[in-house]
Amino acid sequence: MTTVRRRHPELFDRLSCLENPVFLIDPVDLPLVFILRPGAAAASLTAARNADGIGATATVRGPLMALMGLLEGTSDGDALFFSRSLVFEGDTEAVVALRNAVDDAEISLFEDLLSVLGPLARPARRVVGIVAGVASRAARDMEAIRSVFAAPAVRRDDIPETSLKELGGTVAPPARSGHCSQAGNRD
């Protein structure tokens, strides 16, 4: 499985000042949530039916389109928040760090989220491919995306436990130690 870390080491470098953060990415219009653990020991990106028992450091919740914009870096996180498209809960510093890290990585982290869906990712990636295309801004068709996820095979209740386990990818620790913000250091 392609790992997010291997593809985007700088992302984890920028997040390394947080202590084992757990991000819950919750598209409110989809029947599943994503759990991103960029911690040093066992970074992982998994999907789950719901947020039960996750104990997230921070949650980013919002419509899929708004999350996509944020995680692709094409929308400005502050702008999305000012318009209240997104709701941030929990450790706000972690959310800010995630946004800054993702923004710099010039990636579609969303595609990575989709990739953890394994065999389910193909139709999803096809949609992302459309969306990420040159003319994508106009081509973003919420219904097309929703239809991928709303397909019976992906409906939250229908995801079998085993495949959810398989979705979890464990990845290697970071190749280099990160820099940390000094914000927390006091004299």
Place this chain on the structure above:
Amino acid sequence: MVKGSSAHLTLGPVLFNWAPERWRDFYFRIADEAPLDTVCVGEVVCSKRAPFFAPYLADVVERLGSADKEVVLSTLALIMNEREMALVRETVENTDFLVEANDISTAALLKGRPHAVGPFVNIYNEGTLAYMARNGAERVTLPVELAASSIAALAKSAPAELEVMVFGRLPLAISARCYHARCHNLSRDNCQFVCEKNPDGFDVDTLDGEPFLAVNGVQALSHAYCNMAGDLSVLRDFGIRRFRLSPHSGDMVRIAEAFRAVLDNKMAPEEANAAIAGETGGMPLANGYFHGKAGAAFEGGSLM
């Protein structure tokens, strides 16, 4: 005047827009009764207020002088135009008293001549302190947000005498915009001097009704009163010899007496806290900056 004590008590400038007669009578009583070594006089916050106090300034200065109190002339913290600069220049050029610069421009005007630097100039480290001392600063009142470790490091280098604010609402910010006027739906240019209605500032609460700040014209102050009576001994151990009280409508003579008594080891800090609370209407106290915490925090015990 308290002779023979190594600790100097200073009364900072009145930051609020008190009625001119009240302002004059306040300083007269301070001259006559308060155990203070140094008294700062002069408008710091808003240039529009200065003309009201001007007619009484000479009387106040004379009364303080005859009571054997050193007079320091404080100046504007935020200078944005030629009219305000002229006001400061006039103070600087026409006096033999020590002038306290609250903006770097004023320190520039005072270059090469002994002067004081007030808490509105950013002196956070030894390099800046050394430069200001070379410029002529012989006395520096430190910014309010410095923690004990910074004060200790600065005191160690000490090319100028250092003073620390130990009482009064903390000056937290200053702006081109007048919040007092804004609260009354007025602009600064047509403010009707509404700030004179609130001798200790205009109360600002959070949406939950929690007291938070006090607005004083273009200035924002803390709601809590800085009180470092319990930190005086640690400050003295650092080598700090000058302590500043910022005037409020409570009885500043009593408050000065309490600080004097603590400095002279005649009163326990806890007893001083009680006396101070009595004069401030039981306002919350704060010394968090010194303890490396949020400024609004209050640590009852001493640092070490």
Place this chain on the structure above:
Amino acid sequence: MTKKLELVCPAGTPASLRAAVDAGADVVYLGFRDATNARNFPGLNFSRDELRAGLDYAHARGAHVYVTINTFPRAGDPGPWREAVDDASALGADAIILADIGLTDYAAGAHPELRRHLSVQASASNAEAIRFYKEAFGIKRAVLPRVLTIPEIAELNRKVAIETEVFVFGGLCVMAEGRCALSSYVTGESPNINGVCSPAAHVRYEEEEGRLVSRLGGYTVNAFIEGEKAGYPTLCKGRFVAGGQARYLFEEPTSLNAVHMLPELMAAGVTALKIEGRQRGRAYISQVVAAFRRAVDAAAEGLSVPREDLVAVTEGQRKTSGVYEKTWR
């Protein structure tokens, strides 16, 4: 012929630097990933290697890079700030932007050839203050505090022979910059010491009785009803109760946008325009920089400045001309 205004643009990450350069920035300003600059936010800013690469990228495309070192060094610990100055010099930064007198004195002595600009955080709001920095430390340019009106800026430019740079877009400090301890009063961390204002680590958003409540250091800074535009809980943009009325006491959650004032700023003798927002994303940078590139080019030709719709990226999605209009005060 009036000289074209220099467009100085923010970058919080290498990706943003590239976005700014690609969108037409003349200059990108940035800071190191530590407390030596006033945007010391989690996950933001540049390592030394990233600065080296950023300088290469910018220089190859004719753009410059200014390194912001505009917090006030901690007493007893000047090392990180002096290293920042030394490294900016060694890596070939085009200028450093400084606020602290002691550090500026150090930079002038240790790296006299490195161009020095005065940060807005130095709060030099009048001609005498700016002249002091110019004469004492050879400051070449002053970034003016956002407390001055355009006539005051013009007067200042007439009095002091120095380049001036003014903010034209982005988050607006309501208080005199470098003289605000509101953040540290409730969080213990300030722009001057820690390079942060209202730091995210002290922010909490909570849903309460159908309202979104934002708190900083335990103090309620704002509450939004359903559908109301929200803002980051910066203290000076909060809603408080004064005189029995809940209001935006200091400032509404607005962004500065002075794009329509470029001709006046040119006439006032300004050298450079600054866009705020090192903490904002690539999307913001690309959009805002491109818009101002068009506006600056049009203004230089004496053409009317295109109306740019940047409302979507402004805080609270409202904009203000700020103090440049005297009525703001």
